Amino acid sequence: MKHIIYIFLVITFLGCSILSSSDQATSENKFDDRGYFRIMFYNTENLFDTYDDTLKNDEQFLPKGDKHWTYTKYLEKLKNIYKVIIGVGGWEPPEVVGLCELENRLVLEELLSKTPLQNIDYEIIHFESPDRRGIDVGMLYRKSKFQVIEKKPIPVVFPFDANKPTRDILYVKGITSKNDTLHLFVNHWPSRWGGQMETDGKRQYAASVVRKNVDSILNTNPKANIVIMGDFNDHANNKSLTDVLRANRKYDNISNNELYNLTYHLEESEGLGTHKYQGEWGVLDHLIVSGNILNHTTNPFSSLSGVHIYNKEFLLEKDNGAVGYKPFRTYVGFKFHGGFSDHLPVYLDLYRH
Numbered sequence: 350m351k352h353i354i355y356i357f358l359v360i361t362f363l364g365c366s367i368l369s370s371s372d373q374a375t376s377e378n379k380f381d382d383r384g385y386f387r388i389m390f391y392n393t394e395n396l397f398d399t400y401d402d403t404l405k406n407d408e409q410f411l412p413k414g415d416k417h418w419t420y421t422k423y424l425e426k427l428k429n430i431y432k433v434i435i436g437v438g439g440w441e442p443p444e445v446v447g448l449c450e451l452e453n454r455l456v457l458e459e460l461l462s463k464t465p466l467q468n469i470d471y472e473i474i475h476f477e478s479p480d481r482r483g484i485d486v487g488m489l490y491r492k493s494k495f496q497v498i499e500k501k502p503i504p505v506v507f508p509f510d511a512n513k514p515t516r517d518i519l520y521v522k523g524i525t526s527k528n529d530t531l532h533l534f535v536n537h538w539p540s541r542w543g544g545q546m547e548t549d550g551k552r553q554y555a556a557s558v559v560r561k562n563v564d565s566i567l568n569t570n571p572k573a574n575i576v577i578m579g580d581f582n583d584h585a586n587n588k589s590l591t592d593v594l595r596a597n598r599k600y601d602n603i604s605n606n607e608l609y610n611l612t613y614h615l616e617e618s619e620g621l622g623t624h625k626y627q628g629e630w631g632v633l634d635h636l637i638v639s640g641n642i643l644n645h646t647t648n649p650f651s652s653l654s655g656v657h658i659y660n661k662e663f664l665l666e667k668d669n670g671a672v673g674y675k676p677f678r679t680y681v682g683f684k685f686h687g688g689f690s691d692h693l694p695v696y697l698d699l700y701r702h
Contacts, residue, residue, distance in 0.1 A: 384698030389437045390447040390578040394690035397452040405483030429689045431464035442469045446489040447578045449537035476502035479514035486519045486535045497523045529649045536579025556593035571606040575639035585613035596637045605641045611656040621658050623693045628671030636697045649699035659694040
């Protein structure tokens with residue numbers, strides 16, 4: 350019965366045509382080419398519950414708050430997120446779903462219990478972070494497809510600004526149904542609020558924390574399969590990604606113990622983006638892998654054709670202030686807009702010989 354329900358949901362969303370516009374070119378979702386293991390990441394844009402947490406600055410997202418965030422709106426938001434997850438999955442739900450801008454574990458529990466995702470074997474990984482607004486990262490994974498053997502939050506504590514805590518980085522190590530070991534990092538680096546240059550140091554520090562943990566893994570196993578995902582609030586050519594994390598933007602002469610930013614080519618070669626700012630698309634949501642994953646002689650493997658931005662038409666609306674389309678958001682200012690997020694999801698397929 351659950352399988353029949355899922356097929357119905359997939360057929361419904363496959364009916365949505367992919368957008369083709371002048372500023373957001375088609376990124377084909379080739380379901381026939383789906384890998385055996387699909388990893389997606391999505392910034393949910395302020396997935397808050399409707400309850401007051403006295404320890405967090407969540408006042409805007411309360412029924413009597415500035416945004417008049419009601420239970421009805423909250424349920425609509427949950428429904429929208431499940432639509433995205435189902436759509437990205439194709440004929441199978443994604444094996445791993447990295448998420449950010451989550452208030453707490455409850456919103457993940459209710460995402461699974463109050464939508465048709467309850468018919469899928471998802472489990473939750475979540476740790477409460479010290480972010481003052483209560484913004485966390487989290488992960489859903491299919492327990493029949495992925496066995497978790499280690500999970501932990503990695504704190505990001507700025508030595509130059511310890512009084513302003515930010516989101517932890519989520520680290521998960523697990524084994525796929527095909528016995529491939531994966532090291533996964535879910536990120537939501539500090540925003541550019543207050544200015545890009547003024548906040549650069551915080552993102553560079555977050556990058557250094559990830560790099561330190563990556564080096565620790567690669568020093569033990571130079572052929573480790575590492576996937577780093579998240580909203581980095583930086584572009585592929587910013588120092589946090591190029592100089593600190595050292596995520597390569599060239600894909601020749603692959604080295605197992607180097608990192609490669611696969612989403613960079615979607616922006617550079619295809620003109621795509623996950624976020625639109627001042628009329629321009631850009632990629633802030635990245636998928637970065639260790640070189641071993643790009644080695645087609647080993648398992649698992651992937652390539653540039655295995656990474657996608659999910660830009661289905663239902664996630665977009667006309668951009669009346671610029672050319673083409675923009676993400677269909679939940680709020681525009683303080684006005685409830687009924688959309689999905691100000692970011693588009695990204696996903697990566699892993700294959701086996």
